[in-house]
Amino acid sequence: MEGRDGSANLTGEILFAKPFTASDLFTSYFIPRPHIGGSLNFDDRTSFAYAGLSWTVDVTPNIFVEGSFGGAIHNGKDSSHPFSDRQAVGCSPLFRESGSVGVRLSANWSLMATIEHLSDGGTCSDENRGLTNIGARVGYTF
Incomplete structure (x- = not known):
């Protein structure tokens, strides 16, 4: 993924299986899958680790959309790093x-266009410009 400032990040994520299944397809869309991940910035800018829940909906057998919500911790600028040249993303956690919009290339491989946003949601007094990344992801299903 790449930040607004043009720096590059390498992001890895593990998306777990649904903890239980539903008998019908419609209900199964509301059952989230837990995920954990991290994003390392190559220009000594803001890096972060995150966890949360993801929901995937098939549009066609090969095209899907995915949404997620959770929390993250970061090494960006906040009251504990006031003189950092990193993005001012507010207090931690965020x-x-x-x-994402994705396409299944095979039974195991997928390609996704993704946008993510991290923010403290105004919950602390630190400056909060948030952090938004746009990028592409390659997925592999075991």
Whole structure:
């Protein structure tokens, strides 16, 4: 993924299976899958680790949309790092939400266009410009 400032991040995520299944397809869309991940910035800018829940909805057998919500911790600028040249993203932890549109290339591989946003949602007094990343992800299903 790439931040607004043009720096590059390498992000890894593990998306777990649904903890239980529903008998019908419609109800199964409301059952979230837990995820954990992290994003490392290559220009010594803001990096973060996150966890939360994801929902995936099939549009066609090969195209899907995915949304997620959770929390993140970061090493960006806040009251504990006031002189950092990193993005001012507010206190830690942050809220993290993301959305993706993806295509299944095979039974195991997928390609997604993703946008994610991290913010403290105004819950602390630190400056909060938030952090938004746009990028592409490659997925592999085991």
